[in-house]
Amino acid sequence: MLSLKHLAISSFNENVVYLHRDCETYKVDEVGTVTKVEVHGGAAPVFAFLEIVDDDSLVSPDELGANNETFARLNLPEGANVSLNIAPLPASVAFIRRKMMGNILSEGEYKSIVNDISNHRYSNMDIASFLIASGSFMSAPETLALTGALVGEKVFHWDNENMVVDHHCLGGVPGNKTDIIITAIVAAYGLPILKTAARSITSCAGVADVFAVLANVNLDENKIGRILTESRGVIADYNRLPLVGACKLMSSIERLIGISQQQHIISEILAIKLAAGVTHLVLDIPVGETSRIKSTAEAVQVRKLAEYVGDMLGLEVDAVITDGSEPIGNGVGAMLEARDVMKVLRNRDDAPKDLLEKSLFLAGRILEFDPKLRGGQGYHVAKEILNSGRALEALNHIIYAQGKAEPSRLGQLTREIISRASGVVRAIDNQRINHIGIMAGASQYSGAGLDLLKKVGDSVDVGEPLYVIHSTNSGDFALANSMVEADNGYTIN
């Protein structure tokens, strides 16, 4: 038996325990390599990675150190007696192997995998294995099974509402933050919209990052219900909600391994919406050579898959294929994107036209979920709401209700990226711009990002700036600058 000690280390979901090298009970020199253990002593055994310590001030030979995650999951006081054994592989690992070899997995097998993920029986490595094994091919019924499993036990119910709408974009297009504008318009119209927003996964900024510049996005179920009733719109960081635990783990691993597949993304998006109690969803699928979805054919597959899964699980999905050939708006990164959003809502002359038009189009599609609205009127109603200032007013209500954010500061390390040619901007590479933005620190710091001064079709002279890099620290700034040297993402001729 070892005595439990809490080490205040947070390892982002992964359970870690620390054993002294001179421990008498468990001989460390016989522990050859990375080891997963089961820690006993609490209500249920907790799986954890074993790390070895040579410093008595961290843990002594008769103690077992537990990081924050393990300590919380053990739910035992410091000094409690705990014991270890080598963890057996989760039974569902056999299904990962079967999937790797090209088999179709059953609904039960997906449930079992997701259940093991939710219950922290999978290490991050196991989650990565599942994502890659199922990444090459999943049938539509498999995607349905995964989605159903991901919804999980805990689901929000909004009994006062006939419908709760939402909008989600499949991503791949920098700056594409129509969501906040859409939420403002739809809420102003009076249709309850619950935007469950993500932090950046593979992009410079998620909707939750952008709205966090303006308001608190860390809300609980009660608060969401109240704001939905009173302000008709909510933008909440779904990572902070006690929903879809396995989804969140999968997303964070997708981000880390840099590989995410359509079927997983569809499953994750629809599971979040279903768990959040959303009934009607407009799904934006941007298509472009350098977007996530490269061709209309691919977009149609995604659309049909989302429709099929939505239909089977009781979520009305209106999937819309849009132009994803270049970034939307000018800002890329949370603060710069929030600036664009506010320009649109304030009807400013310098508001990005593409962001404005796309938001109106998508908001119109959502409004048409309302049976009372005459067909084909969505866009015009949305435009009228925006122009009248009612959308801005609705967003201010939402911001006030969620809690206004502290002002943040734009990255003070800046550099103008200068055109080396004269001509017309023929293309802007979404992926390159996204990478440069991430290198500049945008996925970590709200004040970092890129401010695009030229878009496709614009004329440009030699020496004119194409965009401005903003960073908050010199390491990120140097990296972004060195990336730009190799390829700044613009094609001019």
Added chain:
Amino acid sequence: MLSLKHLAISSFNENVVYLHRDCETYKVDEVGTVTKVEVHGGAAPVFAFLEIVDDDSLVSPDELGANNETFARLNLPEGANVSLNIAPLPASVAFIRRKMMGNILSEGEYKSIVNDISNHRYSNMDIASFLIASGSFMSAPETLALTGALVGEKVFHWDNENMVVDHHCLGGVPGNKTDIIITAIVAAYGLPILKTAARSITSCAGVADVFAVLANVNLDENKIGRILTESRGVIADYNRLPLVGACKLMSSIERLIGISQQQHIISEILAIKLAAGVTHLVLDIPVGETSRIKSTAEAVQVRKLAEYVGDMLGLEVDAVITDGSEPIGNGVGAMLEARDVMKVLRNRDDAPKDLLEKSLFLAGRILEFDPKLRGGQGYHVAKEILNSGRALEALNHIIYAQGKAEPSRLGQLTREIISRASGVVRAIDNQRINHIGIMAGASQYSGAGLDLLKKVGDSVDVGEPLYVIHSTNSGDFALANSMVEADNGYTIN
């Protein structure tokens, strides 16, 4: 800039750095989820996982803690200035994605992946992703490319020898430790045999674990050369050799995720042999319903693949398909297997006959690599060497030269597993026996394992013991016992 602090934590190859939550330079609350960072300050940037600390006694807000791995790889003194940025994804991750989608990768792409693994630019998760992505299918030229890449820069050369032989078993059969007997016979004959042995990967005990019960297996290049010259045989733990870094990482991840594929295993085995300077290899491919290789057809594929890769890379491979239908010998687990090995070498009457015969057969195949030996004489010569006691003498020389091991102690927690039926043992499930042995602690503790008292074909009465479980700690013992309740691995009728 942060000040570097060494935290004496060993995370088994993974780099980890620890940042205080109140760090001023890097705002932790903006670091949303698991994050890979690049640490700058040393000769080259070091990739590491970021963990967050809330305890000033571990790291203060202006310090960056580094675990043993990161600290060694940074090669900087404590107090050195270091900085961070979010790590870019290794470029070769794009090839993993391509492989996941079913593409054939080029030699250059495998080189690039292996190079990133060797240089610790891959996290364990990335390595798992590569293993799974390439696990479903690899063409023979891909396996060749991977093998070539895994051999790496550093290779041993044994200029005094015309040939250096080795034997390797593909695994899947508990207790199958012919290697030590073969080494003794071949060394006694005078052919230099360098057995590069592994610690357990998916089995109860690797050859290195078993021989470690008898002798030191942690040898360096000079010592191996000297022992090879003087004693004609060496059994070295390849994990301790400065060879095939990427191989070792891949093996340890295969063990953790519980998934290992033929092509990877062939690549890893052949790469180790090539890097160790082995010129001639007998590859044992045991076939059995519950072995790693299930059918002769599969075994023939493996054989041809090993021959092809060996031929292309200059390693003479004699691949032998053997009977893998049940465990070999009686002991399963390092100490119990070492006991069986010594019984055979001592020509004891109670030596397991199957282990004896298989060892002679395979040793004979190796001896026939000697051009001076008349064809077909290998087995008889091997038998004569064993019977005469010269093999035991040779092994004692090797043990003395490598350094005799401290005596170890068999697990004192024991239980006889009793037959519930009378009849004849029809089958013993290799995988089940392996799992029960691992649960009993065999892959971690040399004294843990199973002692099989009955083999296929033996008669058994109700109440007679089938095997004995040995454990060194009560957690493992309880787990093994509970596994036995569900299925003890024996079929009797």
